[in-house]
Amino acid sequence: MSISLSTEAVNKVIDGKATAEVVLQEVKAEVDQFKQQGIQPCLAVILVGFDPASQVYVRNKVQKAEQVGIRSLEFRMDADTSTETLLAKIKELNEDASVNGILVQLPLPKHIDENTVLQSVLAEKDVDGFHSENVGGLSQGRDVLVPCTPKGCLRLLKDHLGDLSGLNAVVIGRSNIVGKPMANLLLHENCTVTIVHSKTQNIQDICKQADILVAAIGRPQMINADYVKENAVVIDVGINRIEQHGKTRLVGDVDYDSVYPIASAITPVPGGVGPMTIAYLMKNTLHATHIQHGH
Ligand code: GUN
Numbered sequence: 346m347s348i349s350l351s352t353e354a355v356n357k358v359i360d361g362k363a364t365a366e367v368v369l370q371e372v373k374a375e376v377d378q379f380k381q382q383g384i385q386p387c388l389a390v391i392l393v394g395f396d397p398a399s400q401v402y403v404r405n406k407v408q409k410a411e412q413v414g415i416r417s418l419e420f421r422m423d424a425d426t427s428t429e430t431l432l433a434k435i436k437e438l439n440e441d442a443s444v445n446g447i448l449v450q451l452p453l454p455k456h457i458d459e460n461t462v463l464q465s466v467l468a469e470k471d472v473d474g475f476h477s478e479n480v481g482g483l484s485q486g487r488d489v490l491v492p493c494t495p496k497g498c499l500r501l502l503k504d505h506l507g508d509l510s511g512l513n514a515v516v517i518g519r520s521n522i523v524g525k526p527m528a529n530l531l532l533h534e535n536c537t538v539t540i541v542h543s544k545t546q547n548i549q550d551i552c553k554q555a556d557i558l559v560a561a562i563g564r565p566q567m568i569n570a571d572y573v574k575e576n577a578v579v580i581d582v583g584i585n586r587i588e589q590h591g592k593t594r595l596v597g598d599v600d601y602d603s604v605y606p607i608a609s610a611i612t613p614v615p616g617g618v619g620p621m622t623i624a625y626l627m628k629n630t631l632h633a634t635h636i637q638h639g640h
Contacts, residue, residue, distance in 0.1 A: 357605070359501050359580075359612045365620035368500065369413050372627045376414040379634060386634040387416040388446040388472065388626075389438050393431060393457065394424035399450045406448070409623045415630055418444065428458045432465050439467045445637055446472035446630040451522075469636045472629040474526065483529050490629055490636075495527035497621025498559060498580050499534070505578060505610055506557075510535035515555035517541050517548070517568065517598070523561040523582055531557070548572070560598035569600040576609040582618050 379386055388410050392403045403419065410417035420434060431449075438444045447470045453459050463471075468478035474492040482489030502509060514536040518524035524540055531538045536557065541548050543562075552558055552572040558579045560568045565585035573579060583598030597614035605611055612618055 357608070357610050359505055359610050359617060361497070361501060361612055361617040362620045364501060364504060365497075365624040368621070368624035369409070369627060372415075372624070372631060373413045375631050379631070380414070384634065384638065385416050385443070386630055387418065387444050388448065388630045389418040389420065389444050390448045390450065391420045391422065391431070391434060392450045393422045393426050394454050396452070399452075403450050405623055406626060409627060410630070413627055415627060424454050426454075426457070428456075428461060431457060431462055435462070435465045439465075439470060444470065445634040446470055448472050448626070470633055472626060472633055474629070475521065480521070480526075483526055486533050490632060491530065492522055492526045493625040493629060494523050494582060494618060494622045495530050496625040496628070498527060498582065498618055499530045500625070501580060501612065501618070501621060502557060502578065503534075509557070512536050512556040513539075513554050514557040514559070515539045515541060515552050516559045516561065517552065518561035518563070518582075520561065527559055527561065562598050564598055565596050566600040567598055569603040570607050573604050573607045575607055577607070579604055579608045579611040580618065581612050581614050583614060584619060
């Protein structure tokens with residue numbers, strides 16, 4: 346009895362860290378194949394300003410790239426960098442054939458025109474999938490570069506559930522980075538998809554219909570048991586730093602302890618979606634390398 350209970354508990358927590366390691370092994374094998382053809386995949390990361398969280402994310406991205414054999418270039422620019430100076434840097438990287446992927450870490454300082462910057466990255470080097478060519482391509486179901494976090498979430502869902510056809514999926518949050526691309530990916534998997542957001546009425550009732558619930562709102566522990574259907578699979582995209590008992594702690598958008606007993610499976614924070622985002626950035630860098638070599 347105790348053995349079957351503990352097995353159930355292990356399967357119930359979706360281990361993003363372990364799955365990310367599997368994805369990184371896949372990436373490493375593919376990098377080796379590129380290298381045998383004399384191709385060295387390369388990712389350029391640009392950070393403007395000194396936001397502490399962004400500095401950590403960028404360091405992690407660069408380290409992970411090196412770990413799997415992808416060459417990484419890191420460019421740090423002052424917080425008062427002008428839009429023109431940033432655009433000039435991106436143009437240089439667009440024109441550099443040895444650079445396959447370009448990522449501009451967000452958020453950018455307020456004086457910078459974010460839309461112009463994101464549109465200036467060549468679509469075939471846009472490993473974030475933020476360029477309108479890629480956004481449109483995703484909407485049409487073309488094999489384009491797609492934002493890393495929703496791709497990582499989808500991998501966790503498919504690894505756990507297999508075929509998603511016909512399932513009711515509710516995405517909480519409508520951001521360009523997560524909510525909207527997540528909804529599109531789930532739609533292409535034949536889910537029935539609803540997006541709810543801050544102006545939605547009866548959010549709880551809608552969430553309670555979901556077989557798959559993806560929380561991407563940026564509100565610490567907002568989604569508790571009242572939002573979750575029995576046996577739903579819950580994916581928590583939130584990364585929120587909260588003060589508790591005089592210490593800071595990372596929590597998701599889901600109230601894990603409240604939801605765990607109801608869900609059939611749930612991603613923890615940390616160790617859920619976070620590692621998958623970086624792993625899929627590496628996958629996207631290889632996808633970009635394929636596109637540029639006409640594969
Ligand atoms: N900041 C928070 N998430 C992301 C992301 O997915 N890509 C980039 N470039 N910046 C981010």
